[in-house]
Amino acid sequence: MSDETGEHDAIRVAVSAVIFSLRSAQDGDRLMLPLVRRTRDPHRGMWALPGGWLDPAEDLDAAASRTLAETTALMPSYLEQLYTFGDVDRSPTRVVSIVYWALLRSDLVDAQRSAAGAPENVEWFDVDDLPALAFDHNRIAAYALDRLRNKVGYSTIAAGLLPDEFTLTELREVYETVLGRRLDPSNFRRLLEGSDELVPTEHFRTGKHRPARLYRYHG
Amino acid sequence: MSDETGEHDAIRVAVSAVIFSLRSAQDGDRLMLPLVRRTRDPHRGMWALPGGWLDPAEDLDAAASRTLAETTALMPSYLEQLYTFGDVDRSPTRVVSIVYWALLRSDLVDAQRSAAGAPENVEWFDVDDLPALAFDHNRIAAYALDRLRNKVGYSTIAAGLLPDEFTLTELREVYETVLGRRLDPSNFRRLLEGSDELVPTEHFRTGKHRPARLYRYHG
DNA sequence: TCAAAAGTGTTGGGGATACACCCATGT
DNA sequence: ACATGGGTGTATCCCCAACACTTTTGA
Numbered sequence: 001m002s003d004e005t006g007e008h009d010a011i012r013v014a015v016s017a018v019i020f021s022l023r024s025a026q027d028g029d030r031l032m033l034p035l036v037r038r039t040r041d042p043h044r045g046m047w048a049l050p051g052g053w054l055d056p057a058e059d060l061d062a063a064a065s066r067t068l069a070e071t072t073a074l075m076p077s078y079l080e081q082l083y084t085f086g087d088v089d090r091s092p093t094r095v096v097s098i099v100y101w102a103l104l105r106s107d108l109v110d111a112q113r114s115a116a117g118a119p120e121n122v123e124w125f126d127v128d129d130l131p132a133l134a135f136d137h138n139r140i141a142a143y144a145l146d147r148l149r150n151k152v153g154y155s156t157i158a159a160g161l162l163p164d165e166f167t168l169t170e171l172r173e174v175y176e177t178v179l180g181r182r183l184d185p186s187n188f189r190r191l192l193e194g195s196d197e198l199v200p201t202e203h204f205r206t207g208k209h210r211p212a213r214l215y216r217y218h219g
Numbered sequence: 220m221s222d223e224t225g226e227h228d229a230i231r232v233a234v235s236a237v238i239f240s241l242r243s244a245q246d247g248d249r250l251m252l253p254l255v256r257r258t259r260d261p262h263r264g265m266w267a268l269p270g271g272w273l274d275p276a277e278d279l280d281a282a283a284s285r286t287l288a289e290t291t292a293l294m295p296s297y298l299e300q301l302y303t304f305g306d307v308d309r310s311p312t313r314v315v316s317i318v319y320w321a322l323l324r325s326d327l328v329d330a331q332r333s334a335a336g337a338p339e340n341v342e343w344f345d346v347d348d349l350p351a352l353a354f355d356h357n358r359i360a361a362y363a364l365d366r367l368r369n370k371v372g373y374s375t376i377a378a379g380l381l382p383d384e385f386t387l388t389e390l391r392e393v394y395e396t397v398l399g400r401r402l403d404p405s406n407f408r409r410l411l412e413g414s415d416e417l418v419p420t421e422h423f424r425t426g427k428h429r430p431a432r433l434y435r436y437h438g
Numbered sequence: 439t440c441a442a443a444a445g446t447g448t449t450g451g452g453g454a455t456a457c458a459c460c461c462a463t464g465t
Numbered sequence: 466a467c468a469t470g471g472g473t474g475t476a477t478c479c480c481c482a483a484c485a486c487t488t489t490t491g492a
Contacts, residue, residue: 010275013230013305013315056229056313060305084303084317086232086279094275096232098303098315169470187455189472209470210462388443406482408445428443429489 014097015063016051016137018082018144019072021104022161022177023124029106029177030126033141034071035133037121042092043134047125049141051097064100071122073112076102077160082144090136101144103160152178156197159217167205167212168192233316234282235270235356237301237363238291240323241380241396242343248325248396249345252360253290254352256340261311262353266344268360270316283319290341292331295321296379301363309355320363322379371397375416378436386424386431387411 022029035047050071054063061079068076079102086096125131127145130138152158158174159166172188192198197217204211241248254266269290273282280298287295298321305315344350346364349357371377377393378385391407411417416436423430 011232011273013232054230054305054315057307059307060303060315081302083300084279086273086317088276088278096273096279096315096317098305167471184455184457185470186457186472186474191454206463207470208464209468210464210472212471386444403482403484404443405445405447405484410481425490426443427491428441429445429491431444 011094011096013054014051014095015054015060015067016049016097016099016140017064017067017071018049018099018101018141019068019076019104020102020127020144020148020161021109021124022106022174023109025126029173031128031177032124032126033130034122034124035130036071037123038134039121046134047123047131048134049099049137050122054098060098061100063098064102067100068102071119072104072109073119074104074108077105078103078157082140082147085136085140087136097140099140099144101147103148103157105163106161107163149179156195156217165201165203165214165216167214169212171215230313230315232273233270233314234273234279234286235268235316235318235359236283236286236290237268237318237320237360238287238295238323239321239346239363239367239380240328240343241325241393242328244345248392250347250396251343251345252349253341253343254349255290256342257353258340265353266342266350267353268318268356269341270318273317279317280319282317283321286319287321290338291323291328292338293323293327296324297322297376301359301366304355304359306355316359318359318363320366322367322376324382325380326382368398375414375436384420384422384433384435386433388431390434 019033020031021033023032024030034050036050038044038046038048050067052063052067052070054060058066060081064079064081065076068074068079079100082099082101084096084098088094090097127141130141132138133141148157152175158178159171161174161178162170168189169185171192172183172185175188176183198215199217201214201216203214205214238252239250240252242251243249253269255269257263257265257267269286271282271286271289273279277285279300283298283300284295287293287298298319301318301320303315303317307313309316346360349360351357352360367376371394377397378390380393380397381389387408388404390411391402391404394407395402417434418436420433420435422433424433
């Protein structure tokens with residue numbers, strides 16, 4: 001079976017990340033992700049998912065976090081391994097890419113953006129309007145989006161796109177943006193209020209109308 | 220971001236497989252998986268998941284299939300990537316293991332077994348009674364079992380453990396073995412008969428009692 | 439004719455959807 | 466006062482678990 005081999009230098013290991021966040025656009029918030037313009041061949045000049053080589057002394061999760069920090073200067077509110085892509089022909093040289101996906105709180109992204117600390121060669125794109133990407137990155141981004149949309153249905157990750165405290169309407173709008181369809185406000189409320197994870201606070205968001213109670217996750 | 224590096228030779232890429240099949244035991248069929256006894260350090264003499272180094276000219280799926288064939292001399296009825304394990308300390312040297320999980324038709328396993336073509340150093344173990352395994356393989360096997368049990372609930376993979384044609388009772392017993400609990404025969408029937416994937420044949424399984432219609436998947 | 443598995447019918451509870459309605463606030 | 470979003474109540478539908486019941490075979 002397995003054995004020492006002198007030929008393993010032909011395979012390199014990379015870690016990439018599909019990073020989702022909400023950013024305001026003309027028609028309300030949109031689900032977007034950051035891409036990096038490649039400065040080297042292959043695919044020089046094309047947009048690609050953020051990533052880098054795996055450091056031999058670094059855990060996979062740590063490499064994904066590092067990639068994320070190098071791209072956005074932020075910590076993710078959610079991070080999960082997505083899939084490992086390693087077809088022989090996906091790159092001119094043999095590269096196995098371990099891909100993670102992550103969620104960023106929209107308020108932190110906005111703050112970082114306006115602080116002008118944005119790294120070079122990074123730009124945010126609407127997930128429904130991505131350019132042609134390097135390698136098989138379009139396929140990877142689509143796969144990550146599938147996973148996000150699916151997972152929103154049976155977990156509480158959607159709150160990872162919001163600040164710690166949020167109104168139920170804000171949370172519903174996240175769901176609507178991610179899923180791409182409208183949800184009934186009253187049913188949405190009942191559904192989530194039934195969850196033990198979601199706890200009401202004594203704070204309210206005041207605005208033009210009746211103040212809305214703020215909630216938080218994880219008691 | 221990413222760059223050429225002269226240090227990547229410290230990382231080796233392996234592919235392993237968690238292979239499930241049903242095998243008869245005293246108390247009916249049990250869910251089992253094959254393990255390989257290690258003939259080299261580290262962990263020489265311990266049981267481990269089947270696996271091997273990724274060949275630079277080989278797709279990931281192909282490497283998983285090859286591992287499976289080398290271990291069982293069989294083709295899987297289902298094969299899916301599980302997860303990639305790559306913590307720095309999971310092995311004395313840096314190894315990133317891309318793990319797959321697979322289902323084998325029980326009839327083929329039995330046939331292969333009685334044909335005395337069983338490879339050396341391979342033995343089947345009950346998934347609920349595994350020995351202490353090399354590396355982090357106990358954790359990996361547990362994770363694969365979770366995935367199987369979960370996926371049985373919303374897909375038709377369970378039939379991958381049976382021959383092409385089977386009775387609904389046989390299929391129900393597969394579910395019961397995998398999930399570890401009893402299911403109502405009549406409700407199980409209605410549930411699956413509603414699926415378009417499951418098609419009745421004109422064949423019947425005769426036995427001690429009323430003959431049961433044979434079904435098959437995928438029309 | 440009886441035991442046992444194959445297969446059908448019926449009922450009731452829980453969750454999801456649709457939607458009518460009341461509440462609280464800024465203007 | 467009224468527009469608007471916050472929040473509650475309720476009827477309906479559908480899925481599914483529970484279980485009583487009929488059918489078909491071998492012995």
